[in-house]
Amino acid sequence: MLLPPPCTPARLPELPMQTSSCAPARRPSTGAARSRTALGLVVALLAACFVAMTPSPAWAADLLLSQGRPATASSTESSAFPAAAAVDGDPGTRWSSAFADPQWLQVDLGSVQQITRVGLRWEAAYATAYQLQTSTNASSWTTIYSTTTAAGGTQSLPVTGSGRYVRILATARATQYGHSLWEFEVYGPGGTPPQDDFWGSTSDIPPANNAVQVKILNRTNGKYPDSQVYWSFNGQVHSIAEQPYLDMPANSAGRMYFHLGTPDSPYYDFIEFTVGNNVFNGNTTRVDAFGLKLAVRLHTKDNYDVEVGENRQTFAEDRAATFQRFTDAVPAEFKVLTRTQGPYRIIAPGSDPSFRAGGANANYFTSYAQSVGVNAATSDIFGCAASLAGHPDVCAALNRHVATLPASQQADPAQYYKAAPANYYAKFWHDNAINRLAYGFPYDDVASQSSFISHSNPQWLLVAVGW
Numbered sequence: 001m002l003l004p005p006p007c008t009p010a011r012l013p014e015l016p017m018q019t020s021s022c023a024p025a026r027r028p029s030t031g032a033a034r035s036r037t038a039l040g041l042v043v044a045l046l047a048a049c050f051v052a053m054t055p056s057p058a059w060a061a062d063l064l065l066s067q068g069r070p071a072t073a074s075s076t077e078s079s080a081f082p083a084a085a086a087v088d089g090d091p092g093t094r095w096s097s098a099f100a101d102p103q104w105l106q107v108d109l110g111s112v113q114q115i116t117r118v119g120l121r122w123e124a125a126y127a128t129a130y131q132l133q134t135s136t137n138a139s140s141w142t143t144i145y146s147t148t149t150a151a152g153g154t155q156s157l158p159v160t161g162s163g164r165y166v167r168i169l170a171t172a173r174a175t176q177y178g179h180s181l182w183e184f185e186v187y188g189p190g191g192t193p194p195q196d197d198f199w200g201s202t203s204d205i206p207p208a209n210n211a212v213q214v215k216i217l218n219r220t221n222g223k224y225p226d227s228q229v230y231w232s233f234n235g236q237v238h239s240i241a242e243q244p245y246l247d248m249p250a251n252s253a254g255r256m257y258f259h260l261g262t263p264d265s266p267y268y269d270f271i272e273f274t275v276g277n278n279v280f281n282g283n284t285t286r287v288d289a290f291g292l293k294l295a296v297r298l299h300t301k302d303n304y305d306v307e308v309g310e311n312r313q314t315f316a317e318d319r320a321a322t323f324q325r326f327t328d329a330v331p332a333e334f335k336v337l338t339r340t341q342g343p344y345r346i347i348a349p350g351s352d353p354s355f356r357a358g359g360a361n362a363n364y365f366t367s368y369a370q371s372v373g374v375n376a377a378t379s380d381i382f383g384c385a386a387s388l389a390g391h392p393d394v395c396a397a398l399n400r401h402v403a404t405l406p407a408s409q410q411a412d413p414a415q416y417y418k419a420a421p422a423n424y425y426a427k428f429w430h431d432n433a434i435n436r437l438a439y440g441f442p443y444d445d446v447a448s449q450s451s452f453i454s455h456s457n458p459q460w461l462l463v464a465v466g467w
């Protein structure tokens with residue numbers, strides 16, 4: 001048995017050894033990451049990184065995927081109760097079937113989606129026996145939930161599956177009437193396959209012998225040839241020209257680094273991940289800094305497909321243009337972040353001397369934080385460190401400038417970064433990210449705003465490295 005692979009100290013979680021994991025920028029680990037990085041602490045929990053990863057159902061506030069999507073049914077009681085009424089989001093409209101068994105109602109999500117929960121809002125005419133099923137073609141179905149003892153009312157059912165079509169197949173009625181649903185709700189994280197050619201051909205990616213086939217793509221727009229785009233992982237260092245693929249073994253955890261020009265060039269960045277026996281968890285991160293434009297795309301054997309990272313426009317422009325846009329976009333206090341380690345990096349504000357003790361903006365967050373009862377150093381607010389390490393929601397709310405709003409608005413991304421003080425560094429990376437998802441600070445996973453992706457049955461992972 002091989003020894004566990006090392007994982008990087010910066011992402012080690014503050015969990016007990018026996019339950020520890022190398023979950024990437026998941027809340028506890030990133031909180032730990034920033035504080036430990038900032039304090040320069042040596043972490044000695046490497047052996048704790050060897051864990052089977054089980055994605056927690058709690059870490060994504062999943063999206064309602066079914067609302068307004070095309071719905072069909074085996075029958076309707078009348079034109080007043082169409083299938084579409086079960087996915088219209090209106091609690092006063094419903095689908096009702098003919099008065100016979102079995103019946104089904106299905107919704108087309110438009111593309112293959114991961115499905116994590118199904119909500120059923122039954123009218124008095126409910127089903128005592130039914131199955132929830134998924135399909136990629138609306139003809140061959142996979143059952144992901146089954147019951148013969150249902151009691152109607154409102155049900156929220158955690159499920160595991162994926163498909164483009166999701167249906168309820170109702171086989172036994174509770175009443176003499178049909179089956180009737182006010183609402184049929186399908187939830188999931190909402191990955192959408194890319195529609196352009198940014199990722200190039202994927203049909204020639206060799207199958208993985210190990211857990212997942214990783215392919216590195218040069219997206220520097222000709223700035224560097226493939227022979228000068230380097231990746232490194234776990235002691236291996238190669239240019240794309242030498243080896244564009246890495247057949248990633250299970251129980252790999254940590255960071256994959258990318259360097260442009262030379263293997264130890266100061267132009268570098270990384271992604272972080274854990275790869276379990278049958279699951280990929282990982283993310284791009286701007287928690288520490290921006291070094292290179294990065295995006296990743298995960299494709300799974302059940303055709304789930306998701307991408308995160310910098311968006312196409314950001315990849316398309318020159319690095320100097322991105323630096324200039326950052327400078328133009330952020331308030332005066334943040335403009336220094338392009339210069340402190342420029343031209344190599346745009347650093348996170350909590351790492352800049354100006355926002356730290358003795359710096360010109362050391363009190364940037366102070367009075368705002370105190371207004372909600374938080375006494376913490378500005379750099380610790382940016383970094384969700386020290387007293388904020390155990391308070392993800394509070395730290396996220398301060399960074400997003402929603403701390404004084406009701407909880408419901410704190411969960412609404414439309415409210416974020418609308419006034420100072422706020423983490424305008426994080427805002428910039430959200431504004432320039434695919435689906436606006438980014439790790440701009442350690443607890444950016446609050447309200448599912450981070451670039452974390454996770455799915456079982458991984459097939460391949462593409463990593464685009466830009467300039």
Ligand SMILES: [Ca+2]
Pocket residue numbers: 085086087088089090091092093094182183
């Ligand atoms: Ca309805």
